[in-house]
Amino acid sequence: MKTLALLILLGICALRSEAIGECEVIAEARAASLEGYKGYSLENYACLAFYASNYDTSFQRTPDEFGIVQINRMWCNVGPKDNNPCGIPCSSLLDNDLSDDMKCVKRIVQDPNGLAAWNPWTEYCKDKDLSQFKCLS
Numbered sequence: 001m002k003t004l005a006l007l008i009l010l011g012i013c014a015l016r017s018e019a020i021g022e023c024e025v026i027a028e029a030r031a032a033s034l035e036g037y038k039g040y041s042l043e044n045y046a047c048l049a050f051y052a053s054n055y056d057t058s059f060q061r062t063p064d065e066f067g068i069v070q071i072n073r074m075w076c077n078v079g080p081k082d083n084n085p086c087g088i089p090c091s092s093l094l095d096n097d098l099s100d101d102m103k104c105v106k107r108i109v110q111d112p113n114g115l116a117a118w119n120p121w122t123e124y125c126k127d128k129d130l131s132q133f134k135c136l137s
């Protein structure tokens with residue numbers, strides 16, 4: 001019985017981790033009107049998510065970095081007195097709903113650095129062939 005429960009749990013985890021990939025990131029980025037914003041194609045956001053977290057929405061490389069694109073806590077609110085630009089709790093950057101994450105990404109990309117605010121993007125995505133990040137399904 002325990003084994004069965006474990007197998008079911010593993011199955012659910014496998015399905016859930018499968019659900020997040022370039023297509024989900026691209027769909028959410030498109031919904032946040034990021035397509036072509038500041039000249040970036042949607043594949044840039046999938047590339048960023050892949051290299052920042054391997055599409056793990058609950059990832060924290062450090063306690064100050066949150067979610068699928070590792071947004072720094074200077075953008076979101078941890079304490080009740082925080083009033084940071086994205087205006088959302090940092091904890092909401094760790095759930096499976098990427099819509100607020102992408103709105104926050106858009107706010108960050110608004111700044112002069114654009115996507116270069118993210119080191120993984122500068123290192124692995126900038127001026128690279130991003131065809132592997134196209135959503136094909």
Ligand SMILES: [Ca+2]
Pocket residue numbers: 092093094095096097098099100101
């Ligand atoms: Ca979220």
